Amino acid sequence: MNIFDTYKSVVDAILASMAIAGELPPGMDLNRVKVEPPKDISHGDLSTNAAMVLSKAAGKNPRELGESIAEKLRTADGVREVTLAGPGFINFRLTAEAWQKVAHAILKQGTAFGDSQMGKGEKVNVEYVSVNPTGPMHAGHMRGAVIGDVLANLLQKAGYDVTREYYFNDAGTQVDVLARTAYLRYREAMGENIGEIPEGLYPGEYMKAVGEAMAKRDGDKWMNRPEQDWLAPMRAFAVARMIETIKADLALIGIRHDVFTNEREIVENGTLDKVFTALKDMDLIYQGTLPPPKGKEMEDWEPAELTLFRSSKFGDSSDRPLKKRDGTWAYIMPDIAYHYDKMQRGFMTMINVLGKDHGNYLDKMKPAIAALSDGRGSITVQFCGMVKLFKNGEPVKLSKRAGNIITLREIVEEVGPGVVRFYMMTRTPDTEMDFDFAKVVEQSKDNPVFYVQYAHARCHSVLRNAREMFGTADIDLDSVDLSLLSGADELELIRQLSAWPRQVELAAEAKEAHRITGYLHDVASAFHAFWNKGRDDATLRFLHPDNRELSFARLALVRAVVTVIASGLAVMGVEPLEELHG
């Protein structure tokens, strides 16, 4: 139940009836007519721009038109007060009964409240994390991981058929480096003194375990053998270990992908040739020479005839080579083939969560996707800014070379998965953000995670007290008298809760899941405010030992708050807490 949709229909019906009566021209476009919360809630509960949007077509000024719409709106069900304001806004308030119905609906639907059919079951592929399988996940990976996961949750709630996907780049040169590192660590495990890890290999301690495991499995089988013998098995072994490590790291913050696709598989099963042939058949491949790249000193650059893709026909700044001068595939080819593979699997809407340093990824993928799908496939990329780590106010220095990277595991073990997830979602994705270990675990209102959890815990505190007082805190929806929820503060709280379905749709539409944290903060704030009123005015408390009816009506309100917060935290992938201490 979306209260804004409900009254949008009401407004639409009024406009339609006016068209029939000849007060408005027929065949108007009602898409621009919106029913929204007014910017300032003192103006009313709901607001519509109908009069302003339609004034031109109607040949009337907005105020005049607004008055005739308002007149009809006054008699609509659940509408209490209609006023005309500013340039022609029609503001209206709802009756207490209308809000009580919303409360009822929330309790009836439970955490399904907020679910939307907006996505119409459309298949969406969200690819996120996709960290190379060359080491454990570290601090730099956590933001994109959380953003992708929460976005997937959000789209799911908004009615999309979401698949969470991870793409393992296990075919590039970086996994050969991994294999060589693994071999070195294997020799180390076999008792050899390997000294310092040479430049260009992975220096991390985590590779020791890989070498040891290999030694345990195969014994001295690979000792004193040429690289061509051990490279492939070493690589397969190490990559498998790394994938396991990464999956375990992701599990720590509650992330599980539905599909894992390996680059090697795409390369080996002939998809690249298929894509290349397809592009060739469309006459989009030719032999040509590109001008030297601009803006960068390129000492070793020499012109050469290459196999080019006419990506400029699809908006690219220039055509792109698909093969290197030695005739092997250029690196974007597997990526193109991978997206082709996604489309073959039925995903025409593809979302990619990437670091900001992949800035030109979209430019490269879009033309190929457009060509291969006849313009039906769409890719959007959510870019994520860097996270700067702070400890005690001091920036944490990261040096890969020294091997002292901060792993995701370390962070999660220090602050907990809920804090990491929620905090990552408090900012727009593509800006830089600070992550201060001390601050994110601080239990005060400047920590949004805590603030929301505190509201949820307070709700449960009320429920616990109710159980003690009345023997139960369960609400019987058929008998509870919600009409007792008629105070301004109670209705305000319900009004706040009623916005949840709209928030889901707006955030899903914009693919901006971080808005949810702001909304949850507002809900928590409304609840904390009401709670504190009970300090000054005892009649506003939730529980009244001598008034069971009122207590249970208020408990219903508490349950509604719990429902919405829990539903929102579920989208965040954060476990709601029933107690914060004690």
Add this chain to the structure above:
RNA sequence: GCGCCCUUAGCUCAACUGGAUAGAGCAGCCGCCUUCUAAGCGGCAGGUUGCAGGUUCGAUUCCUGCAGGGCGCGCCA
């Protein structure tokens, strides 16, 4: 040189994608605990939305130009 993103209160960020008097939290100041968790609440103060134009009933939002910041610009991965 080109492309994309950014610039909002002292600080960190919002503003429901074109709406009304641009909002929160920190930091500062003033109040509220014999009362369901004060880890909370209420209030005050703080602004030429980087600058200059344009589009329209209406612009932080869209367009153009300028200034400042970030990222990207190989057949590397």
